[in-house]
Amino acid sequence: MLSKWLTSLEENGVKVETVIEKTELVEGDILNGSVYVTSLTEDEEDKIDYISLLVLCEELDGEFSIIGKHSFQLVGGIRSKDGEIIPFEIIPDERWVCGKDEQLIFQTTVVFLDGVEIEEKGVITYSAME
Numbered sequence: 001m002l003s004k005w006l007t008s009l010e011e012n013g014v015k016v017e018t019v020i021e022k023t024e025l026v027e028g029d030i031l032n033g034s035v036y037v038t039s040l041t042e043d044e045e046d047k048i049d050y051i052s053l054l055v056l057c058e059e060l061d062g063e064f065s066i067i068g069k070h071s072f073q074l075v076g077g078i079r080s081k082d083g084e085i086i087p088f089e090i091i092p093d094e095r096w097v098c099g100k101d102e103q104l105i106f107q108t109t110v111v112f113l114d115g116v117e118i119e120e121k122g123v124i125t126y127s128a129m130e
Contacts, residue, residue: 007121014110016037023124023125034087035086036086050071053107055069059101068093072086106124
């Protein structure tokens, strides 16, 4: 079992890392982790409009449906060598139990003020108690 999972996105002089504490969840668990935002340049202007965290069910035909979400805007600028840590929790429900040919996807999306949007996905699991 993976104890932690990390995605890392870099764009516009900003690095956004998402760490999930536990990727193999069972009924009663909460999906939690932190988003770390760091500026890679000396430019102190606000660059990020918002960050969106989604839990998606990927169906056999490749279609995605949103079954969990959390989003936030950053308050204030990010300064060089400093960062912002944003903890999050998403509470699973019965929709998180995927069928045999489906899988759960966790997606981090960063939307910048200039309209650029980047995302990264990874697989997580959720099992209901029987």
